[in-house]
Amino acid sequence: MHFLGNTCCINSYQDNNVIKVAPSGSVFCICLLAVLVSSDDWDIYSFHINSTVTSCYATTVITSRVANRMNESKETEFHVRIPKNAFISKFRMFIDDQIYDGVVKVKEQAQQQYTEAVSRGESAGLVSSVGRTLEEFRTSVTMAAHKKVTFELTYEELMKRMHGKYELQIHAQPMQPVRDFKVDVYIHEEAGISFIDVKGGLSTKALANAITKTHADKEAWIYFYPTADQQKMCDSCGEQGMNGDLVIVYDVNRDNGLGHIKKSAGYFVHHFAPSNLPRIPKNVVFLIDQSGSMHGKKIQQTRTALIHILNDLAEDDLFGLITFDGNIFHWKRELVQANSENMESAKHFARNIHDRGSTNINQAVLQGANMLNVHHREGSASILILLTDGDPTSGETNLEKIQSNVKQAIAGKFPLYCLGFGFDVNFDFLEKMSLQNNGVARRIYEDSDADLQLKGFYEEVATPLLTDVTMIYVGGTNLTQTNFSQYYNGSEIVVAGQITDNDIQTFIPQVVAVSSTRRVIFANTNDSVESTETMADDRIQRVWAHLTVKQLLDKQLQLSGPEKEKVKKEALELSLKYNFVTPLTSMVVTKPPGENTDVLHKPGRWSSVGLPLLILSSTCPVSLRFLRTQCTPCLLFT
Template sequence: MEAILTLLAVFLTGSQRETRPRMSEFSVKSTIISRYAFTTVFCTMVNSGSEAREAVFEMQIPAAAFISNFTMSIGNKTYYGEVTGKEKKHSNDDKAKMKKPPSPVNGRENGYETFKASVFIPRKMQANFLLHYEELLQRRLGKYEYMVSIRPQQLVGRLRVEVNILENSGIISLEVPPLRNSKHKGNGKAEGDVSPPPSTVIGQTKTLAKVTFSPNVVEQTKIARNGILGDFIVRYDVNRELSVGDVQILNGYFVHYFAPMDLPPLPKNVVFVLDSSASMVGTKLRQTKEALFTILQDLRPEDHFNIIGFSNRIKVWQQDRLVPVTPNNIRDAKKYIHNMSPTGGTNINSALQTGAKLLNDYIAQNNIDARSVSLIIFLTDGRPTVGETQSSKILSNTKDAIRDKFCLFTIGIGNDVDYKLLERMALENCGMVRHFQEDEDAASHLKGFYDEIGTPLLSDIRIDYPEDNVEQVTQNFFPNYFNGSEIIIAGKLINRTSDSLHVEVTASNSKKYILLKTDVAIDLPSTNDIRAVPGLEDGRADQNYIERAWSYLTIKELLNSRLKSNDNQEKEYLTEKAKSMALAYNFVTPFTYLKMREAGIHSEPPHEELISPSTDGIGEKLQSLQGHKAPPGTR
């Protein structure tokens, strides 16, 4: 979802009083099957007063997730959400159901979005809210992270989070860290405290895990009297045996997870482009310097680097060259960074042009081949104010300068950054974007982002399947593979009579070109079918977690392609294709939204048939897996 979704649901008669309804239950159930997560949030609010009162159901969900359904009941009436395609101009009726989104700093660039439904509850009655969303977990720094926001904003009589994990490859490194009570991902705990939150129960077998968190009111009070407990997080990884990766096939769809290990790192050629304009004064520049001191220390002897500081002027540390990593060069680089002082405006265009020229010249002069990785790490806290200030021109200039020879990774700090510009610059130049708030943890977040891209293991990765066996395959070429990450490809099978799928992986590593081949058996064990998992049988016949992972990836790629496109006709085609797929799979996207309807009035099927799969557990084995209270220090 590109915008924060806000639903103004049906308002019932009655007047509003200041005393808000009491939340009697807040529960989250999630089932993660092969990295694909189905999440259901259930909330009950009770109006015990003598007049109608307004109730607000608010839930922060990961920005990468797609809402797949929403249902609510107020008194004896039930309303369900119907995923509908957005038109270029909404009718007045549609506009009445949607608010303009809040400011961008509260949105997707911070890693979450806010779903909000507001209703009036008649006196002595209650309202129930049921929200479903889905996401494909991304592997970072060697772990998958699943996060649930627990911010009911009041103490809750019955509060419970249940996370069920099914990974046929085998679950390893399961951990539940302390609650993260900053929405900007600050830990909020003393360094070294790794114990799970109080009342957490963890149970695990080889392929199944069940984690529950159910603090009573007293335990909630000890965490936060205002009912804002924080983010409940589960991290884990899976066993990896095949070098070609894990290919899973079900009902005509496949998903391929590729994350090789134990490879020597590729040499890096990196240019750090750092904003030193006047707005960086204080905390932002101090934290940037702290992070860079640590990052420089982590560079390897085979790496080469340079540093550019920019404001209205461009200051290059080492003119016209990248220098090798030596103790003296690291020492001098730290001195240069230490002496950076905030002044002047923000000339983003010239800074990027200078960084790109440095790298291009270095690559040309040193005959750099595919067995090294070149990249720019660009950091700013603001918008272009000096030189070229038009975003479209900066984008085209940057793309022309880089010419697909290396990748650009962008970082924004604070509330004034032009996130859309940074996002598109990264997307168009095979990089990633991150946005951090100006808080006490920004330095560690910067270092964490560098750690994600600091150890390239492969370059020019291409994954192929026989053309007569597959169709509608998602992206299958990747410029780089970084240690601790994962490459995911999905597609549809054409030849359903074949008993195997041939897979070929070609790439470059630090010493040679590599080629991996294998044939994956196409067997359809019932244990892989989401409908065969007890508790999920009520899913519709087409509920196939691999198919939904494929649709999720395909829609994401269409949205990214649209964002990068400058051709109006192409953008319209990508919009319609993304919208069509979102409607087919009941996903809320930038081009679809939820329209609330009262059950039985519009002759549509009952709301239960429109809800995504329930997440009541992942089988009798898991249901009997009671686990134990996690002792302090358990990871």
Template sequence: MKRVLLLLLLLHQSCCFEFVIDGRCEDETFQDQDQQRHKRAILTSEEQEDFEAIRGDDITVKSYRVESRITSRFAHTTVRSSVVNSGPSAQSIGFNVQIPKRAFITNFTMNVNGITFVGSVKEKTVARNLYTQARARGKAAGIVRANSQDMETFKTEVHVPSGSHIEFELHYQEMMHRRLGFYEHSLYLQPGRLVPQFQVDVYIYEPKGISTVEIPNTLGQHFSELIKVTSTKDKAHVVFKPNLQQQKLCENCSHSVIDGVFTVKYDVVRDANAGELQVSDGHFVHFFAPSNLSPLPKNIVFVIDVSGSMWGVKMKQTVEAMQAILDDLTVDDFFSIIDFNHNVRCWSESLVSGSSIQIQDAKNYVQNIKPNGGTNINEALLRA
């Protein structure tokens, strides 16, 4: 009888978690049974030709699909990838996914030759030992690492025999945040190679109505014409489905140029009232984003590091940022600037109004800063 062991553990000390699979998938007695239990994806004749064209590599990615369903500013995202070890011997196959910092993983499964493994939490040392033992015995073994501090990277590595078919499936959720007038949903697309079946779907449903949907050109001009958007009063569907040839940068290129962030921006219809209140299972969320409020007057002291370590790009970026910030000030705002290295200087000893004359004088002052010397940040903050 086939023995399968699956572990998912939380590494508190190193701020990551791991996932271990240990299954006797190399046992010849069960290979035929495994293949019968596995439901393979059906390719069209054109896709089958594409699949054969890239089979020469030892690792073949058959499909890579991302689906997000956003309802009332809450997104459920699923990433699925189907991979084949087309090499002559056992090897490790990776599955790496970048997820937003605000997201949290709800489920991860791996299907190896028709056998599905679901993670559970275990202690760090136990899982590492089981993974090492499984690898040493030539079993199908996998390990997942992710940074639990900001949850940016989810990594999987599974060691499988030749001819194995692996399907990865990752689920995560996130609450949408409104920024600069839009709710923004970002998907990190990194298939790693050409994929015959590549597709991204984003479904949006907002009961209050959708006012606008935008798709910034974040993946590059090469894909701008391949993104399709359909929308109604309260629903929208964004689809990105490049074929194998469209994934190439040039006719003879052998690598995919899909490597970046796919972003969907949208906003909802807003009534001139106290916002929208949603209640579910004893919890509530209040969406409130008034658009007719005047900015509040501000008193601001800008403290700028102009020590030698700021030389070059850092100082250039600081000056550009200050120029943009100063442009946003109004006559009702009062401000001053303190810059410091080993000494501390004040552009103005008192706060001044954000008039056009003062703004221009402050811009000239910042533009002429030359970084040098040490870093006396304590005195600068005390002066502020």
């Protein structure tokens, strides 16, 4: 059967081992997938997850060993979830003493292989993201009777410090209880590990007894070895085994100086996160979409979150509130002090925000930018936060014109943070507008905790400690981003690069920034750079490559024409050199001569409706599939 569809998949669910899709309004999507074979037909006799973290860079290897105990050929599945920010860097299958290796290629080359496979009527699949933080990867292989296969997937991620900690998320979903199930995590941080904890749904109840944690200064070990019986005894466990997260939370020792710099083989990575600094008073304007599409739970959760956020403002902060639909509504037309009288008035205004009308994003952002420009005060940090759930539908509606207007109005003086509520929002538009103005965009998921998501984001930017941060590296080259408009408490600035001629004597790092009204310089030339030359790997270099690719992918979103193509080419070349599966590359799983190939893509950035990229070309006996447990639009061949 050969099916091609490009429509919206809403509310996908599983019934009798067949993935089905429920209708959304008048639009239907039928996603026809191969029937999932019962896990009783194969035996996962070993499932190991091994994660090594150094310099906040995690390399995780998932190894699954499977046996077909039946007297006939059966389809066997390898199913894992990995963090969205990670790059897959290796995938291998071991079958009958043969190794099937993945090779990263330019996406267009893989696309051609895919098209050719589909034209021959061969099977294929799809890729998309799963929930807030994960991507899902499925691989299946048809195994002969009484044969074994080993799957090995490696992915890498540079962890981001938020709220004063790093989180390493490991998702375990082996689809059946496994006799030999192990998670081994080793963390080594030269600065010293200040604390470490284990959280997540797999760390509670009976499974807590399966966790061993050891912490010794610069090193920590986490072992998670649940028995087959224990794997059925958590909130999300059952006869199908575990299905949940193990989250390792930690931070490193901090000083109030230059931070931690490590070098190896001519490369360096600098983690800068001073904490004992006075907070800077902030000027913040909240732009709240109250158009008709915010009806119901969205507007209720927005009101709840806004009231919580107002309670967290300090008295020396200045703030403003603007709501908008087709028109603009000011609580007050100027920034005011966050004293008790103004706070009560603002909360009253927030409680009376109701959905209505269309969406004039252009005018709302320009009004907010004008408030911050008019009321600029020395020694403060200004922040503009936009919350919306839809496209601009009134006033200026040309997206590029809006982005140009906003960039001109802000003129690099403060960051714009865009929060996109739900999946109807044009997230690409918000993301580009944020990046053009030194901010970030964040998707707010329509779950029961959406108000906590909003509040959580605000807390990331609630306490500015430095503004106009410039990272300087005399004797450094090929640097990642070195200029940052603001640094917030609990976060971190990471810069990587190369040391010219690998000469540490001429390498002089320093940080120049503004703390309130005072210019400050962080410098320490005495043994400020730690060498890891004894490490027999290229981890520091891979940190540089990972961070560079991420930033180039962000940068090309902001550009057009020849400049965009130049940046895209740089990101592609690095992806190929370091074997990263990125939105520009694909991994081709090679097989013996005469057989076809499987193609593995990484999901690109979600469009306004979350459109995933098509993923594979495959044929028996091996087929790769990516599925999504929540709905996204889909492009599917099967």
